[in-house]
Amino acid sequence: MKKELVNLKEFEKFPTLGYLRLPQVLRLIPVSRASWWNGCKSGVYPKPYKLGPRTTGWKVKDILKCIEGFPPTNEHE
DSSP states (O other): OOOOSSOHHHHTTSOSSSEEOHHHHHHHSOOOHHHHHHHHHHTSSOOOEEEETTEEEEEHHHHHHHHHTSOOOOTTO
């Protein structure tokens, strides 16, 4: 059984505006923290925004655009 690239069931629980923190993003896009940060640094994933001195978030619209850019998967395999 293949692992889903994007967890769409989780996505329905999130707001359509605002920011997502890293744990929320990683529930949607199942990659490791290190892979996520490397992808942000290389431009594969959206850039983070500093929301406070120790708080980082990603715009929901940027995450949506990232998810839409993923190749479609065949759920019947």
